[in-house]
Amino acid sequence: MKPTIEQIGTLLALKREERPEEGYWQDFLCDFHRNQREEAVRKSGFANLIGRVSAWFSEMSPSKWAYGVGLAYSAVTIAFVLSPREVVKENVPVSPVNYQVVPAPTPSAVEQLNQLDLSPTTQGSIGEQVF
Numbered sequence: 001m002k003p004t005i006e007q008i009g010t011l012l013a014l015k016r017e018e019r020p021e022e023g024y025w026q027d028f029l030c031d032f033h034r035n036q037r038e039e040a041v042r043k044s045g046f047a048n049l050i051g052r053v054s055a056w057f058s059e060m061s062p063s064k065w066a067y068g069v070g071l072a073y074s075a076v077t078i079a080f081v082l083s084p085r086e087v088v089k090e091n092v093p094v095s096p097v098n099y100q101v102v103p104a105p106t107p108s109a110v111e112q113l114n115q116l117d118l119s120p121t122t123q124g125s126i127g128e129q130v131f
Contacts, residue, residue, distance in 0.1 A: 003011075060068075107115075 056064075
């Protein structure tokens with residue numbers, strides 16, 4: 001059953017006069033933001049990550065495939081370069097360690113002074129100390 005033009009006009013006139021109660025839009029906005037936050041919390045996490053990855057692969061153009069292949073190749077190359085090599089151990093004969101410290105022979109103070117050149121021609125030259 002189709003409404004007549006008079007019925008539609010009456011309905012529009014009635015709706016034009018209707019106004020929502022006070023605070024309706026504030027409550028609507030609060031509910032809307034709360035729903036948005038709840039949806040964002042639901043979307044964060046492992047399930048969302050899987051969804052994003054699958055969407056990325058489904059929308060992939062040939063240039064993105066080239067980027068993906070290049071990224072995979074570089075990852076494999078880096079893994080190959082950084083992987084530890086197998087270490088070959090040789091059987092080296094064990095020798096005991098001597099922990100005794102032997103001090104170096106130091107000449108006496110008189111011998112050290114005799115070795116210094118204290119002639120008047122060398123006084124004040126670089127490397128000499130004035131006492």
